Amino acid sequence: MKNILTAFAAILLLNSCVKDDDYATPPFEQYICSEEWTTNRTISEVIAEIGSSSLYTFPADGEEIVFEGYVISSDETGNFYKTISLQDSRENPTKGIQVELNKVSLFNNFPIGSKVRVKLNGINGGITNGVYKVGGTYQGGVGQLAEILVADHVKRACDDDTSLTPRVFQGITSVLNNNNVNTLVTLEGVQFVQAELGSTYSEPNQTTNRTLQDAEGNEIILRNSSFADFAGDLLPEGSGRITGVMSKYNSTWQFYIRDTSDVQFDQPRFDVGDGGGGGGDNDQEAANFLFNGADFENWANFLASLNQYGLTSGLAVQGIGTGRDGSNSFHFNGTTGDTNPYVFTVKASAATIPANATKITMWIKGSSNKSLSFNLDTAAGRVYYNVGELNSSNKTLTTSANNQYTGAINTNNEWRLVTLDITGMTLNTANDLLAMKAGSGTTYNLHIDNIKID
Structure with missing residues (x-):
């Protein structure tokens, strides 16, 4: 009987403590x-x-x-x-x-x-x-x-003050400092790049990089886990401010938000000007990859897109973590021989060519004492594009009479947008489509990323 009375008293005590269904977060204490x-x-x-x-x-x-x-x-x-x-x-x-x-x-x-x-x-x-x-x-x-x-x-610590004041930076360039890693910052005057609008914060089953830009064309990667509650939310289309934790991966700067409440893009989008560095004129980046593997994330897909000669041995590898968005790149890091080699040639059957396309774009970063040349096969025959000098500015190329490798490349470790003007052309749909050639007797150290067509 004593045990029964004790249990009954415990039940009464419990009921007297629970007054309602309010199970809010407990106070700090x-x-x-x-x-x-x-x-x-x-x-x-x-x-x-x-x-x-x-x-x-x-x-x-x-x-x-x-x-x-x-x-x-x-x-x-x-x-x-x-x-x-x-x-x-x-x-x-x-x-x-x-x-x-x-x-x-x-x-x-x-x-x-x-x-x-x-x-x-x-x-x-x-x-x-x-x-x-x-x-x-x-x-x-x-x-x-x-x-x-x-x-x-x-x-x-037993300290109930949880106030934080993020440091505010206008744009992106000024925040890129090692002292800011693992600190809370707010970037003012930024937006997601045009090519990513309509995308979600993360792709399924993989951590995904999205790209923020400022009005000068400077960029920083926003890293998003596929496990985040907001992974499937669409990126906001406006511009404004974003608060998060600064980080980096080797030389690639990265940014992490805690939740979408950190993103306040309540202003209209702005036009991106050429700020002279870091991939200015990003609004010129095309929307579609030219061929399977053209982002160089999946090296096997890239190799499968090449013609029967494949990738010339000893000239290039997949650059892990060295891509424009902090992912992977095509790393042209070999020394050429006595002739001007074909580095690779893409099959037309691997390409996706939208109607009325006007440009092929790619991003290039690095240095070499000779430049690059591209062959493009069209219904009217083969045309040639020569990069020539590539240093502090983005560059748009028109056709040339033949392959040339004059001019040096030195982008000062910044990405430069190279555009091939294909206005009015009908590209091959069979056999070869695009080839990259290099100058003889030269050591190349170039990263190429995101070959697209629009």
């Missing part, structure tokens, strides 16, 4: 927090200690090594995964760092704006593809810290 550690390092000092090492292990013994930062990322919508980005101040930060944790739903313990302390003793730091990280180990670099160790090394 109910989050697990800790003031156990004392901060004795800044993020800048941690980065300086790591230096250029890809894997640096902090001393396990001795004094506690603790830094603190403010959470600017969130995995709540699925665009971040098992990572949090911390910056060193709620406003006007000077440095940021990435913390890799083998734990999901991190937003429950480390919501945006919360102060977090990290104890580094016995764990690792390193720089990976241009980004400073701390965590565990993976393939000789920094990986995710085991879930069982998270509570021993990462704690939320």
Whole structure:
């Protein structure tokens, strides 16, 4: 009888506590927090200690090594995964760092704006593809810290201030600074490139790059996970401001949003002028790939689009992560012999040619002491396009009488848009279509990407 009475009393107590069906997020005080550690390092000092090492292990013994930062990322919508980005101040930060944790739903313990302390003793730091990280180990670099160790090394401070003020940048160029990696920024006066309108944030089953541009034609990649809640949402067609976390992959700058509430494109689209660098005049980029594999993402598709001679051996490879959008490129990185070689020739049967097409476009970046030439086969016969000098400006080519390789290429590590004017031409639908040729006795180091027709 005593046990029955005890259970009945417990039920009465429970019912007296639940007054309604309001199960709102608990107040801050109910989050697990800790003031156990004392901060004795800044993020800048941690980065300086790591230096250029890809894997640096902090001393396990001795004094506690603790830094603190403010959470600017969130995995709540699925665009971040098992990572949090911390910056060193709620406003006007000077440095940021990435913390890799083998734990999901991190937003429950480390919501945006919360102060977090990290104890580094016995764990690792390193720089990976241009980004400073701390965590565990993976393939000789920094990986995710085991879930069982998270509570021993990462704690939320008992501070209920979650305010953050992103730094605002007009356009794109001024934000491209290593000190801005893993900090929260707002880009003003940007839009998605015309060619991507009508697309969703991400393609199914793959992380997808979308491209933001400013009025000068400068660009930055917006990375979107296919697991994000907003992956299937259409890109907004206007222009405006976007807030997110700066990142990079080697030399390619990248940008991540937490949710679509970070995107406020409520202004009309603007015309893109030639700002003189970084792929200006991007509004001139064509809408359709000329042939299967013309974005060089799938190397097998590209090779299957070539005629029976294939890719000339020793002249080119797939450039992994070196493409215009941070993905892949055609990397022409060989030395030619005594003759002017055909690097590759695309079959007409592999091409998709829209009616009344007026241009073929491609992006080129890199350097060589001789230039490139293209053969284009049409119903009226073969025509030739010679790139000539290619340096600080985009370039539109008209037909020439023959192949020529005069002029050097040096784009100063910027992408340049090369356009072949095909107005009024009827292109081949059988046999060969487009060939790329190079000058003899020359070492080439060029990246080519996104060969399109419009």
